[in-house]
Structures are given as C-alpha cells and as structure tokens.
Amino acid sequence: MPRYYDNNTDQAGELRRMVTDNREKKKAEQEKTQLPRLHTISILSGKGGVGKSNIAAGLSFALADYGKRVVLIDADLGMANLDILCGVRNAKYNIAHLIEGSRSLSEILVHFKTSERATNLNGGVSLLPGGVGLKEIADLDDIAMERLFEALSGLEELSDYLIMDAGAGIHNGVLSFAYASEITILVTTPEPTSIRDAYGVIKSLGAAAWQDPEMPASGLMLVVNMASSSREAQEVAERIRLASMQFLGNAPVYLGYVLKDNVIERSVKNCRIFYRSDPESNAGICVRNLAGDLLRLCEGADIKHVELPQERKGVRGFFSRLAKKLFEDDK
Numbered sequence: 001m002p003r004y005y006d007n008n009t010d011q012a013g014e015l016r017r018m019v020t021d022n023r024e025k026k027k028a029e030q031e032k033t034q035l036p037r038l039h040t041i042s043i044l045s046g047k048g049g050v051g052k053s054n055i056a057a058g059l060s061f062a063l064a065d066y067g068k069r070v071v072l073i074d075a076d077l078g079m080a081n082l083d084i085l086c087g088v089r090n091a092k093y094n095i096a097h098l099i100e101g102s103r104s105l106s107e108i109l110v111h112f113k114t115s116e117r118a119t120n121l122n123g124g125v126s127l128l129p130g131g132v133g134l135k136e137i138a139d140l141d142d143i144a145m146e147r148l149f150e151a152l153s154g155l156e157e158l159s160d161y162l163i164m165d166a167g168a169g170i171h172n173g174v175l176s177f178a179y180a181s182e183i184t185i186l187v188t189t190p191e192p193t194s195i196r197d198a199y200g201v202i203k204s205l206g207a208a209a210w211q212d213p214e215m216p217a218s219g220l221m222l223v224v225n226m227a228s229s230s231r232e233a234q235e236v237a238e239r240i241r242l243a244s245m246q247f248l249g250n251a252p253v254y255l256g257y258v259l260k261d262n263v264i265e266r267s268v269k270n271c272r273i274f275y276r277s278d279p280e281s282n283a284g285i286c287v288r289n290l291a292g293d294l295l296r297l298c299e300g301a302d303i304k305h306v307e308l309p310q311e312r313k314g315v316r317g318f319f320s321r322l323a324k325k326l327f328e329d330d331k
C-alpha cells in the first residue's frame with residue numbers, strides 16, 4: 001500500500017532528521033564548551049618600580065575572591081620576585097625547571113587559598129615562581145621555548161585567568177606580551193618620567209597596535225598607580241591618552257587607578273600581599289575595583305567602551321602569538 005509505505009518513509013526520514021539534528025546540536029554544544037575561555041592578562045610598564053608586581057599579585061587575589069581560578073606567572077624572567085612578594089620562602093622549583101623539562105607544572109605551582117572574604121570558594125591563586133638570573137624569555141632557544149609553551153598549555157583546563165607580570169621597558173621580551181595577550185595593562189605613576197616611559201611603550205607598540213588587525217588595541221589599558229587622588233589619576237591617564245591620540249591616532253583605554261598607600265610598602269617589607277593583609281585599605285579597595293571591572297569586561301559587559309575580541313581568548317592562541325612575535329623580531 002503506497003500510502004503505508006509513503007508514511008513509513010516519511011517516518012524514517014523524520015527519524016533520520018531528528019538523529020542528525022541531535023548529533024549536530026550535540027557537536028555544536030561540544031564545540032562551544034571546548035572553545036578557549038581562559039583570559040590572558042599581561043602587566044607591563046615603561047619605567048621600572050611603578051608597582052606592576054604588586055598590582056599583578058593584588059589583582060590575582062582579588063579575582064580569586066570573586067571565585068576565579070587564577071594562575072599568576074612571574075614572566076619578568078630576569079628579575080623575578082613575585083614569590084618573595086607573595087611570602088613564599090624558598091620555592092623548591094621555578095619556571096627554570098619547566099624550561100629544562102625536569103619538573104611538571106603541577107610540581108612547580110604554589111597554591112594559595114582564597115581569603116575569608118571570598119564570595120565563591122571555587123577560586124584560588126596558583127603562582128608559577130620565576131628564578132633569579134634567568135635568561136629573558138626572548139633569549140630562550142626554540143626548544144626551550146617550545147617546552148615551556150607546551151607545559152603551560154595545560155593551564156587552559158586549570159584556570160580562568162592567566163595574569164603575567166611581564167616586566168618593564170620597550171624591549172621585545174616585554175612588548176611581545178602586549179601583542180599576545182587578550183588584555184595588556186600598562187602601569188604608570190603620576191611622575192613625569194613614568195608618564196613619558198608609558199607613552200614610550202605605546203609609541204613602540206604604535207603603528208602595529210592599531211593598524212595590525214591581529215593586535216588587540218582594544219585590550220590595551222592604562223592603570224595609574226600611586227595616585228594621590230582619583231582626579232590626579234584621571235588627569236595622568238588623559239595626558240597619556242591625548243598624546244597617544246594626537247600622534248598615533250588612537251589611545252589605550254583608562255581602566256582605573258590605585259592610590260598611594262603605605263600598606264603596600266609595609267606589606268612588601270613583611271613579604272605579604274597587601275591585598276590579603278589589608279583588603280580594606282585604600283589600595284585594597286582600588287585593586288578590588290580594578291578586578292571587578294576586568295571581570296565585567298571579560299564577561300562581555302558594556303563598560304568603558306571596550307569590546308574584547310573573542311578570538312584572543314585561550315592559552316594556545318596566546319603562546320602562538322607570543323612565539324610569532326618573538327621569532328619575527330629575531331630575524
């Protein structure tokens with residue numbers, strides 16, 4: 001009976017369509033969950049001693065208190081000191097062991113729990129300590145670099161944020177982090193020398209920063225540290241932004257400020273993270289505000305007129321851009 005067969009064929013076809021639809025839905029869902037989610041944030045400056053390491057550590061602990069899993073990397077390989085700053089005495093292993101391949105990432109990472117003020121207990125900070133007198137990242141040979149990147153690619157599963165203290169200056173090792181990261185935080189203080197050097201970094205990134213489609217100009221952000229008031233910080237940021245606008249035709253986003261606060265100096269002397277020992281200090285509140293804004297930006301909130309490009313998420317992409325930049329300038 002043709003009707004019967006027709007009907008049967010229809011049903012079989014319908015069934016096949018449903019199975020295919022379901023399969024495609026499942027595949028799309030899998031692909032969605034496999035998309036890189038990790039946010040890479042580099043902290044750098046033109047002038048040294050402006051507070052990068054304290055801000056990197058403070059932001060990491062503040063993000064952890066918001067329930068985020070943060071890996072803090074001392075990428076200032078020549079002058080690493082985040083372990084001391086975080087109160088880690090005699091870290092057994094450091095990034096050098098990862099580079100030579102003698103220890104695994106899990107053996108090297110030093111874990112910190114969230115503080116009592118954490119709103120979500122899933123968070124935490126893991127520090128990848130740097131060593132003393134290591135070669136700059138730009139000076140590593142191809143094999144060492146590959147070994148390092150391969151070991152660090154495991155971070156995609158372990159963390160939500162990768163915060164890298166990338167050091168000071170305008171050499172390739174520092175600038176490459178800006179090219180590779182999803183977000184680059186350029187730290188300055190209100191001192192004229194620091195302002196000029198911050199502008200020097202922007203200028204060095206210059207042409208590429210806003211003309212190279214691969215460069216995340218929207219992810220380049222300013223933080224003014226050691227400000228005496230929010231107004232002073234805003235004025236400093238505006239000066240840098242104006243100069244950048246005038247000479248480069250574009251400017252970094254002003255993310256925010258950290259007030260000058262003696263608790264930082266005191267905490268550094270006592271090898272403690274100021275954000276943990278004095279979270280309600282002026283500097284602590286400022287860092288928490290910065291972390292909150294970063295979190296909102298990374299979650300796609302419409303603030304500060306920034307839209308972070310989705311394709312820059314993930315640790316693998318970060319390392320392939322970093323390697324590309326480091327090798328490119330090697331030629």
Ligand SMILES: Nc1ncnc2c1ncn2[C@@H]1O[C@H](COP(=O)(O)OP(=O)(O)OP(=O)(O)O)[C@@H](O)[C@H]1O
Nearest residue numbers: 048049050051052053054226259260261264265268
């Ligand atoms: N907001 C602040 N208020 C007061 N002092 C601060 C503040 N931020 C940093 N400092 C002081 O500046 C010193 C340098 O800070 P930090 O080590 O974080 O700078 P850095 O940019 O990482 O330096 P380097 O370029 O040498 O790596 C600290 O020891 C601390 O005394």
Ligand SMILES: [Mg+2]
Nearest residue numbers: 052053076165
């Ligand atoms: Mg430092």
